[in-house]
Amino acid sequence: MLALGVVWAVIVIGATLTGAGRAPADPGNRPVKEPEAGYVTSDACRSCHPGNYASWHASYHRTMTQVAKPENLAAGDIDGLELAHDGLVWRIERQGGAYFAKSRPQNAGASAFGAAQEVVLLTGSHNLQILWLATGEGRTLTQFPLGYIVAERMWAPVTQTFLLPPEYKTFYAAGEWNGACMDCHVTQGRSRFVDGNVFDSRVSEFGISCEACHSEGRDHIAQNRNPLRRFALHLTEKRDPTVANPARMDAHAASLACGQCHSIWAFNNLEDKIAWNRAGVSFRPGEADLKQRFVVQPGDTAHAEQHAQIQRSNPHYFGDRFWGDGMVRVTGRELNGTMASPCFKGGEFSCLSCHEMHPDRPRRDALKAWAADQLKPGHEGDASCLQCHGDYAAKAAAHSRHAAGSPGASCLNCHMPHTTYGLLRAIRSHQVSSPTARESLEHGRPNACNLCHLDQSLAWTAQKLTEWYGQPPPANLGADDREVSAGARWLLQGDAGQRALIAWSMGWAPAQQAAGRAWLYPYLMEGMNDPYAAVRFVAWKSLQTLPGFDGFKFTYTDEDEARRAVIGRAFADWQAGVRRPGEVYPEWSLLTPDGYFRQDVYLRLLNARDHRQVFLAE
Amino acid sequence: MNTSDKHLRFGWWSLFFWLCLGLGLETLHGFKVGWYLDVGAEMRRLMFTLAHAHGTLLALVNIAAGLTARAQNAELPRGASGALTWGAVLLPAGFLLGGVWIHDGDPGVGVALAPVGGLLLLYGVFGAARAFTASKR
Numbered sequence: 044m045l046a047l048g049v050v051w052a053v054i055v056i057g058a059t060l061t062g063a064g065r066a067p068a069d070p071g072n073r074p075v076k077e078p079e080a081g082y083v084t085s086d087a088c089r090s091c092h093p094g095n096y097a098s099w100h101a102s103y104h105r106t107m108t109q110v111a112k113p114e115n116l117a118a119g120d121i122d123g124l125e126l127a128h129d130g131l132v133w134r135i136e137r138q139g140g141a142y143f144a145k146s147r148p149q150n151a152g153a154s155a156f157g158a159a160q161e162v163v164l165l166t167g168s169h170n171l172q173i174l175w176l177a178t179g180e181g182r183t184l185t186q187f188p189l190g191y192i193v194a195e196r197m198w199a200p201v202t203q204t205f206l207l208p209p210e211y212k213t214f215y216a217a218g219e220w221n222g223a224c225m226d227c228h229v230t231q232g233r234s235r236f237v238d239g240n241v242f243d244s245r246v247s248e249f250g251i252s253c254e255a256c257h258s259e260g261r262d263h264i265a266q267n268r269n270p271l272r273r274f275a276l277h278l279t280e281k282r283d284p285t286v287a288n289p290a291r292m293d294a295h296a297a298s299l300a301c302g303q304c305h306s307i308w309a310f311n312n313l314e315d316k317i318a319w320n321r322a323g324v325s326f327r328p329g330e331a332d333l334k335q336r337f338v339v340q341p342g343d344t345a346h347a348e349q350h351a352q353i354q355r356s357n358p359h360y361f362g363d364r365f366w367g368d369g370m371v372r373v374t375g376r377e378l379n380g381t382m383a384s385p386c387f388k389g390g391e392f393s394c395l396s397c398h399e400m401h402p403d404r405p406r407r408d409a410l411k412a413w414a415a416d417q418l419k420p421g422h423e424g425d426a427s428c429l430q431c432h433g434d435y436a437a438k439a440a441a442h443s444r445h446a447a448g449s450p451g452a453s454c455l456n457c458h459m460p461h462t463t464y465g466l467l468r469a470i471r472s473h474q475v476s477s478p479t480a481r482e483s484l485e486h487g488r489p490n491a492c493n494l495c496h497l498d499q500s501l502a503w504t505a506q507k508l509t510e511w512y513g514q515p516p517p518a519n520l521g522a523d524d525r526e527v528s529a530g531a532r533w534l535l536q537g538d539a540g541q542r543a544l545i546a547w548s549m550g551w552a553p554a555q556q557a558a559g560r561a562w563l564y565p566y567l568m569e570g571m572n573d574p575y576a577a578v579r580f581v582a583w584k585s586l587q588t589l590p591g592f593d594g595f596k597f598t599y600t601d602e603d604e605a606r607r608a609v610i611g612r613a614f615a616d617w618q619a620g621v622r623r624p625g626e627v628y629p630e631w632s633l634l635t636p637d638g639y640f641r642q643d644v645y646l647r648l649l650n651a652r653d654h655r656q657v658f659l660a661e
Numbered sequence: 662m663n664t665s666d667k668h669l670r671f672g673w674w675s676l677f678f679w680l681c682l683g684l685g686l687e688t689l690h691g692f693k694v695g696w697y698l699d700v701g702a703e704m705r706r707l708m709f710t711l712a713h714a715h716g717t718l719l720a721l722v723n724i725a726a727g728l729t730a731r732a733q734n735a736e737l738p739r740g741a742s743g744a745l746t747w748g749a750v751l752l753p754a755g756f757l758l759g760g761v762w763i764h765d766g767d768p769g770v771g772v773a774l775a776p777v778g779g780l781l782l783l784y785g786v787f788g789a790a791r792a793f794t795a796s797k798r
Contacts, residue, residue: 094701094702094765097701278770
């Protein structure tokens, strides 16, 4: 009996010791987590910073890139999922804890399925989730062609989840995740180009983790093993030089810690790009410039040579990212807007003036609400602005000429309007500015006034801004600028980016309150027939906000004919059951008394539509 | 008052106090008080739990010491007796104070009482063990 016990004890101890030092198996077909230099990963931060770890864990930064495991899929278990796209049927099958995708031509039988590719990584988790497939070429990845729109619980071609010209059939080619996406969607990624299109990519951590903002933790941990050192820091509240803390940096450095990803940036030169590719980013939070890179700001003379090079290699580069006056027009690049704001020039304003990465005393339920925008608690409204401009709290009504407490008296609605686009919606500009008619007239950017007063003309806005704020009236207003609602014009005549913003505004409650709802139906149905899928999606979601169309079903990715049939039925339903008999449509709405477009003006504006290819590089 | 009575009296009052703390902790759980339960208060939760557990256990140790002394009709040496009592005060009190003000993953400075209490306890238990070993019933 004793001998049996001893043998059993030896087996258990042996098994424990054998397993203890074993590293997880290298999958070989995808980038792997391999912290380098001083990186230690968030696992090492948790025990000393449980609260901060918890708020980071609840954030979508953490889940920006995840290994494809069943529990990480926003769509749930996708075993057996079949999706048709671009002449192919894609099928996903689960084997153990892994998923594999294979495709066959749409008109071929089940035996025509090609080789299966493992789904290895996921990008995104709360808006859109994109799946990445192993290619079998080292750790090089390629994109699964359909992405999952989380809120809609629907799969859509990835090309139709971004604002891209309709003729685009692919978005990211094989290797682009390794060569580009991982620059910002992981912590300290190293692309490690090998040969041809083969990469041997490594990351310090998947997703954006502690060390992305606080820099490497190895030295910080080593030094703080000493409890006397820790308590000296706790009791004196001195800055710990072994760690970067954006909350204690000057405004420029703190903003750059966020802006290392949240900006439109470019490499200084090819050598820097190659160095990044091999060893990852050399910038560390707290430093005053991005080192291998620079923030691309139109008009920045310090990088004129690089700008010219960018322009030569991609003539659409600036147009796909900025409005004509240099204001950024795509989301995810907030530092560009922030840097161009007058507030930033004061030297004390940073991303952290409004945003908070680690709320105090985080509760799990509160963290869920905080995670979407990561605003400081209580800063959902105008509180951020009033920190410095406190005197405007009392004079908001007089200053804005709108009733106190109304959307028109909100600092954000006038000075940070929804003029950037991304994630299938309009998002507030992070360049604090004052509305002008000129920005719309000269650069096409919908101004804050008309984003709410969609029914009013551009001339009306110009006149109000002259009357109230002494802005010089623009001299070159045309007849349509005077007579037609700005919202109607942008939706019919604007470029795809403008159309998306206006379609979104038509579903925005303050705009509906200011401009009325009755005239919006035909416009949104027009938007649902837009050649750009993203515009169709936004218009559909806005239509759902109107009475009679709550929960209205529409597959914005359907072929033209199927879409038109649904829109036709929607229009008939509106005419028959929603539209009030005798509804009067003002002249500016371009609608006839029976709710149809006035064909003369409609066709004229539609024929004058800005058809330039728009690719909003969010 | 002999050491037996002293340890019994201290032990029962101490047990009462630390059981009250336990009730307090359950109340904090019951009302989901964020100051105690938030994810950022992990260290406070740990400290208070340790205070409650150690305080209760050491109260029982003092009762056991008193009962043993009475049963053996022996007296604990004065130093060991004092150490046993003060160890049972300082060790849980250190945890308790360490949990009131915390610094992320570190307890407050009050926790410095805990190792002092721990050493006193060691000394006290060693002294008690020696005294009871040497006693003749």
